[in-house]
Amino acid sequence: MINSITVKDVKLKLGVLCKSKRQSYDMSQEDLGEAIGLSRYTIQKFENGKNATLDTVLKIANHFDLLKPLKKGIDKIIEDENNISLY
Amino acid sequence: MINSITVKDVKLKLGVLCKSKRQSYDMSQEDLGEAIGLSRYTIQKFENGKNATLDTVLKIANHFDLLKPLKKGIDKIIEDENNISLY
DNA sequence: TATATTTGTGTATTATAATAAACAAAATAT
DNA sequence: ATATTTTGTTTATTATAATACACAAATATA
Numbered sequence: 001m002i003n004s005i006t007v008k009d010v011k012l013k014l015g016v017l018c019k020s021k022r023q024s025y026d027m028s029q030e031d032l033g034e035a036i037g038l039s040r041y042t043i044q045k046f047e048n049g050k051n052a053t054l055d056t057v058l059k060i061a062n063h064f065d066l067l068k069p070l071k072k073g074i075d076k077i078i079e080d081e082n083n084i085s086l087y
Numbered sequence: 088m089i090n091s092i093t094v095k096d097v098k099l100k101l102g103v104l105c106k107s108k109r110q111s112y113d114m115s116q117e118d119l120g121e122a123i124g125l126s127r128y129t130i131q132k133f134e135n136g137k138n139a140t141l142d143t144v145l146k147i148a149n150h151f152d153l154l155k156p157l158k159k160g161i162d163k164i165i166e167d168e169n170n171i172s173l174y
Numbered sequence: 175t176a177t178a179t180t181t182g183t184g185t186a187t188t189a190t191a192a193t194a195a196a197c198a199a200a201a202t203a204t
Numbered sequence: 205a206t207a208t209t210t211t212g213t214t215t216a217t218t219a220t221a222a223t224a225c226a227c228a229a230a231t232a233t234a
Contacts, residue, residue: 005154007145013161014141024168028180039223044182053191053221054101054139058094066164067092073160074100077153081111115210126193131212140191140221 012049014057019047021064036063099136101144106134108151123150 022032022043029043036059046052046060061067109119109130116130123146133139133147148154 005158007142007149007154010145010154010157010161011141013158017161017165020165020168030180040181041183041224042222045221048182051221052141054098054141054144055094056222057141058097062094067094067097069160069164070097071092071100073156074097074104077156078104078107081107117210127211128194128213129192132191135212138191143192 008049011051015047015049018043018060021066022047025064032060032063036060095136098138102134102136105130105147108153109134112151119147119150123147 022029027035029047030040032038033040033043038056038059042052042056043060046056058067058070061070109116114122116134117127119125120127120130125143125146129139129143130147133143145154145157148157
């Protein structure tokens with residue numbers, strides 16, 4: 001597969017999503033950082049695809065109400081794993 | 088909402104998912120760490136809900152072929168954001 | 175255009191995730 | 205039951221994410 005998705009791709013995509021969500025809330029990087037107790041620089045780096053901690057990512061996701069969708073995604077993967085042997 | 092999902096909940100759930108996936112592949116924590124260039128201790132901590140880096144999480148996800156589903160989830164969120172104004 | 179705001183980038187410092195090694199406790203296998 | 209493997213936990217060290225500045229570049233606003 002020459003067109004497989006990479007870790008780097010996902011990090012970049014997460015950054016873009018953060019930026020998009022943030023702008024839809026009319027917040028600056030400063031605003032977002034302040035709202036969730038992170039520095040603007042941490043937001044800045046994350047939005048540009050740099051590495052971050054899970055806490056940082058989940059705090060951001062939480063602020064944009066994405067924790068429940070994420071949980072559902074995880075649950076779906078767990079379900080898939082349990083049901084694969086039934087076919 | 089007294090029953091809202093927390094950052095900690097998601098970290099725990101991700102750890103459980105990692106353990107479940109790993110066991111379905113018949114791998115020890117050592118095996119998994121070795122396979123993706125991480126120490127056993129890093130796997131150990133992640134599976135028990137401790138904080139980790141995005142790189143660590145995505146390397147694990149990648150090893151279990153969860154990067155594409157994750158990408159799709161992100162894309163769905165982006166789509167939802169773009170379409171919300173149409174209703 | 176000028177002003178204000180936001181974003182990108184740099185440097186130094188601090189906090190903490192990741193590593194490595196060892197050992198005990200649990201779980202599995204023989 | 206014993207041996208083997210796996211997991212949980214500790215300590216010390218290293219790598220790096222996060223912070224706090226400052227300042228220039230880019231965007232948006234008046």
